[in-house]
Amino acid sequence: MTKYNFYAGPAILPKEVMAKAAESVVDFGGMGLSILEISHRSKEVAEVMTKAVSLTKELLGIGDEFEVLFLQGGASSQFYMTAMNMLGAFESAGFVDTGAWSKKAITETMAFGHVNTLASSKDKNYNYIPKGYDIPSDLKYLHITSNNTIFGTQFHDFPDTEVPLICDASSEIFSRPMDMSKFGILYAGAQKNLGPSGVTLVVINKEFLKKQARETPTMLNYNTHVKKESAFNTPPVFPIYVSMLTLEWIKANGGLAAMADRNAEKAKLLYDEIDRNSLFEGAAATEDRSLMNVCFLPKNEDHTSAFIEKCAEAGCIGVKGHRSVGGFRASIYNAMPKEGVETLVKVMKDFESANG
Numbered sequence: 359m360t361k362y363n364f365y366a367g368p369a370i371l372p373k374e375v376m377a378k379a380a381e382s383v384v385d386f387g388g389m390g391l392s393i394l395e396i397s398h399r400s401k402e403v404a405e406v407m408t409k410a411v412s413l414t415k416e417l418l419g420i421g422d423e424f425e426v427l428f429l430q431g432g433a434s435s436q437f438y439m440t441a442m443n444m445l446g447a448f449e450s451a452g453f454v455d456t457g458a459w460s461k462k463a464i465t466e467t468m469a470f471g472h473v474n475t476l477a478s479s480k481d482k483n484y485n486y487i488p489k490g491y492d493i494p495s496d497l498k499y500l501h502i503t504s505n506n507t508i509f510g511t512q513f514h515d516f517p518d519t520e521v522p523l524i525c526d527a528s529s530e531i532f533s534r535p536m537d538m539s540k541f542g543i544l545y546a547g548a549q550k551n552l553g554p555s556g557v558t559l560v561v562i563n564k565e566f567l568k569k570q571a572r573e574t575p576t577m578l579n580y581n582t583h584v585k586k587e588s589a590f591n592t593p594p595v596f597p598i599y600v601s602m603l604t605l606e607w608i609k610a611n612g613g614l615a616a617m618a619d620r621n622a623e624k625a626k627l628l629y630d631e632i633d634r635n636s637l638f639e640g641a642a643a644t645e646d647r648s649l650m651n652v653c654f655l656p657k658n659e660d661h662t663s664a665f666i667e668k669c670a671e672a673g674c675i676g677v678k679g680h681r682s683v684g685g686f687r688a689s690i691y692n693a694m695p696k697e698g699v700e701t702l703v704k705v706m707k708d709f710e711s712a713n714g
């Protein structure tokens with residue numbers, strides 16, 4: 359039986375990418391050596407790094423006004439690295455608090471400067487994206503979490519401001535075109551929509567980086583990694599290689615505009631069924647629904663475990679909701695085929711017939 363992986367992260371990757379990655383573990387590019395054992399200073403690995411950077415730029419539609427880094431420490435390290443590098447002790451960073459990941463970024467930032475939380479959706483357990491708040495023009499930057507993996511909400515429009523945005527795009531990077539001119543820094547842990555865990559993509563506007571606020575330990579300084587092209591120390595070669603394969607797959611499949619179309623189609627299939635089916639309801643405000651993490655609730659809580667069982671029987675794995683929302687979460691990242699969503703929709707229909 360075909361298995362469909364709906365886990366939020368680490369998450370589904372394209373089958374073709376997995377096959378090439380597996381091959382490279384045994385024999386990388388006909389070298390007769392595994393990618394796991396070759397030097398990060400070898401010409402072969404240098405080519406992988408260069409290609410990963412150039413594909414990132416090509417797909418995001420950016421040029422030399424941006425630096426592209428592949429760092430370790432997860433998106434969680436960017437919560438403090440952004441602030442440590444960019445926020446002076448007497449400067450203010452704005453935040454839109456849209457859930458658990460925003461909260462963590464806020465907490466880390468408080469160690470380095472002033473935090474101004476402009477808006478929060480905490481009053482409704484983060485089931486919507488705040489709108490209509492003022493953005494002071496003297497902020498050093500405004501931090502947002504563009505897709506909220508846990509609560510299933512997404513910024514479909516970015517805040518309208520001249521203040522540079524710092525964006526945690528971990529669970530939606532490369533899922534749609536973005537206006538990169540708004541961003542000072544865009545970062546994403548790879549393991550949601552790009553590659554395996556162990557590497558974090560960080561895209562930094564060069565002009566923004568010139569406004570660095572303080573000296574930092576060497577490894578935590580963006581400029582260290584800019585100067586050494588993400589190879590100051592041993593980089594996570596394998597996760598970067600797999601990310602590069604995913605970027606090639608995205609390009610071969612039409613780039614970000616094509617990803618956005620496919621993702622919208624898949625999300626519509628699922629949300630339409632959630633809205634139609636008498637046993638389920640959507641968790642997030644309709645206009646802010648995430649196209650990546652679809653959160654929905656049973657109208658009768660007694661149905662929770664029975665439905666998850668039916669999903670598993672049909673090959674749909676990882677549909678259990680996060681504990682802070684409950685119910686169900688179907689993560690339908692770039693690599694989720696339409697058939698996976700169709701299979702889940704069929705389970706929902708059958709479940710209604712049997713239990714409605």
Ligand SMILES: *Cc1c(COP(=O)(O)O)cnc(C)c1O
Pocket residue numbers: 367431432433434435459503505506507526527528529547548550
């Ligand atoms: C998963 C996730 C993180 C945490 O990523 P790590 O790489 O595990 O540190 C941060 N932000 C968002 C939006 C996430 O989905």
